[in-house]
Amino acid sequence: MKLIDSLEHCHDPHLYLQLGALVASTGDGTFAEQMLQLIGDQVPIHRLDLSEWTLDSDQASIRQVKVLGSAGHPEETPVQEPLRHPLLQSIMRMEDPLLIQINAPVHQCNLVSRSGNRRWVICCQRLRSERMFSLAELSLLKRLSDTLLPLVEHHAQLFLQAVNRRPGSLLPDDSGSLRQIFTERLEQEAVRLSAREQEVCIGLLTGGTVPQMALRLNVKSSSIETYLKRATAKLGVSGRHGLARWMAGT
Known part of the structure; x- marks a missing residue:
């Protein structure tokens, strides 16, 4: 060219x-x-x-x-x-x-x-x-x-x-506020997640996919699934939809 x-x-x-x-x-x-x-x-x-x-x-x-x-x-x-x-x-x-x-x-x-x-x-x-x-x-x-x-x-x-x-690629303007809300919800529920678990949850909540998160964090897709399972187990829910319902307080 x-x-x-x-x-x-x-x-x-x-x-x-x-x-x-x-x-x-x-x-x-x-x-x-x-x-x-x-x-x-x-x-x-x-x-x-x-x-x-x-x-x-x-x-x-x-x-x-x-x-x-x-x-x-x-x-x-x-x-x-x-x-x-x-x-x-x-x-x-x-x-x-x-x-x-x-x-x-x-x-x-x-x-x-x-x-x-x-x-x-x-x-x-x-x-x-x-x-x-x-x-x-x-x-x-x-x-x-x-x-x-x-x-x-x-x-x-x-x-x-x-x-x-980027996690939250579908909602780039909302990722910062969502991160704050997510952190506040964790404090209210007295739940502690690792930094990677939080990153995966926020990324998936704002529209990212498992392959996108794997690429961003330089890990395998199976590792993203593991982080999600660990996080949702601590939150008392199951899967991505359960995570979204937890975030919405339902």
């Missing part, structure tokens, strides 16, 4: 430094911020959103949209439902990389790539009070997209793998 082919006529050393920082941040939570800085130095924008769209098997509808990162000013427009999203028809029909400009309620330039039933979207936003993207700016964004979209695809793979390895 020749990431700099689209920048072969660029002689700005700062851009290459930014590109190096962006490549280094793939899979990391700072990736969107690094990309916003890189794009923003070339074309003024106030917000950047990255996402991965998955179409159903016959590619006739959107099955899932995953957020891969956001940076910049808080979003000023309501979140679009996938079935009503202004990009929907273009994304469904696309065969080649796209550049789509949408001018309401904010000025947007959407860069889109495809592979099979997946679509990756870089959404660059500019306040409606500012001028629209010029033809020269759109041309520059299109050239940058040849470099940036492959990086977004790579970032998506690494980022989603990292999310799946």
Whole structure:
């Protein structure tokens, strides 16, 4: 993958430094911020959103949209439902990389790539009070997209793998509060669990699977099952469902 082919006529050393920082941040939570800085130095924008769209098997509808990162000013427009999203028809029909400009309620330039039933979207936003993207700016964004979209695809793979390895990946915003509640419940019940037993319980309660927990803790899946059995025995319940009922106080 020749990431700099689209920048072969660029002689700005700062851009290459930014590109190096962006490549280094793939899979990391700072990736969107690094990309916003890189794009923003070339074309003024106030917000950047990255996402991965998955179409159903016959590619006739959107099955899932995953957020891969956001940076910049808080979003000023309501979140679009996938079935009503202004990009929907273009994304469904696309065969080649796209550049789509949408001018309401904010000025947007959407860069889109495809592979099979997946679509990756870089959404660059500019306040409606500012001028629209010029033809020269759109041309520059299109050239940058040849470099940036492959990086977004790579970032998506690494980022989603990292999310799946974390306990509580299905409820990432709630894992901290759940850990606190879990600890309080243990104190109320006067139950003592080992650190590994607690980690496994919290991970499973927040949506992690046994294989994900095994990978995260670098142990066998059978060891995760053992930790769970020990923990639930101490709690007086059985299995993952019993753990969930105990956590709910039922």
